[in-house]
Amino acid sequence: MDLIIERFRKANVGQVKVNEPLANHTTWKIGGPANVLIIPNSIESLITTLSLTKESGVGVFIIGRGSNLLISDKGIDGVVIKISDVLDHLEINGDEIRVGAGHSLIKLATIVSKKGLSGLEFAGGIPGSVGGAVFMNAGAHRSDISNILTKAKILYQDGTVKCYNNDEMDFSYRTSRLQKDHGICLEASFQLKSGNREKIIAEIQKNKEYRKQTQPWDYPCCGSVFRNPLPHHAGKLIEDAGLKGYSIGGAQVSTMHANFIVNIGGATATNVLELIDYIKTVVYNKFQVKLDTEVELVGNKN
Incomplete structure (x- = not known):
């Protein structure tokens, strides 16, 4: 990894951050470190970054503004590229x-x-x-x-x-x-x-x-967690299951909107995943409706 980091810096692709906590780059304020985080300074730098990662055989993951994204507590191996600061024309x-x-x-x-x-x-x-x-x-x-x-x-x-x-x-x-x-x-x-x-x-x-x-935008969250299992609405099912306010660690089913899981302080990806699984189980047992996540789950396994 040291070699590719040096190549990124020599190529002047933009900001190069090593072992950067991805919690700093998600709206949930959750996520372990990326081996390397690149914030390109141009589209050309983005393409160069992708070319260098391909040549080195290193995995790559792209993020924007970090919403609708749950990153593992163990982070993401390889290179993470954040594009929200360059592609804003x-x-x-x-x-x-x-x-x-x-x-x-x-x-x-x-x-x-x-x-x-x-x-x-x-x-x-x-x-x-x-x-x-x-x-x-x-x-x-x-x-x-x-x-x-x-x-x-x-x-x-x-x-x-x-x-x-x-x-x-x-x-x-x-x-x-x-x-x-x-x-x-x-x-x-x-x-x-x-x-x-x-x-x-x-x-x-x-x-x-x-x-x-x-919706509870005064707490860190990712937006809606579950897709609506039409004709049902996920938030209504979760609320009717009596789960508003239910929490595991720092992750809580919002008391304002039940299809939101909020970080009320120190929530981990493990907390959120356990809460997601619990919600799925309770809703299915009560209503025989399967909930699927809308949020993207990425990173190394906890």
Whole structure:
């Protein structure tokens, strides 16, 4: 590992952090160390980093703003690349936009609303990056990314870049092709609609207020933990099972929204995983409904 660290530094790929606690880079504030964390200073540096890791045979994992992600207490072996600080460009051409995968989704929704562009109102209050939203087909309020995306630029770990249109992204509920072929979203293009600026801004604000009033963003969390097992809603099932406020260690089922697990202080990934398993068991025993996680579980086994 010392050799590849030296190669990263010689190549001037950006910040190179050794044994960096990934809890510093996730919204849950949970996660053990990465052998090496790279924060590239350009897209070229990102591609160089991927090339160097491939040549050395070292494993690589990409993170954005660290939401919807649970990293093991033992961390991640190999190289972790954080792209949220470099892929944050934005171009607006009429009602079409091109945006870097590292751009904040909430910030993007706010910017376009002030320009009288409609289509991202559902994203008001959704944490994380554009790339993460594309990866998960993030959505709320009866809409999602698949309704507005026209094209995505995807980087693969062998250095190849491909562009896919909407039909090629294999979107479904909280799913895209990127979860299957491990592509890295570099950029997304969205088709929006011109509308009444004041009404759009009001809708964004309403959605932000709704999330503030119903979801526990005053504690570290990752967003929704479980996918909704339609036609049921995970939060309702967990609440009806009497699990609001149930905790293991520092991980607690939110008293505000039962599909959120919050870090009330010192929570570990082990705490969260044990709580997830307990919730799954109780809900299945009571309602015969299987819950699947929406959050991505990564890293070395605890």
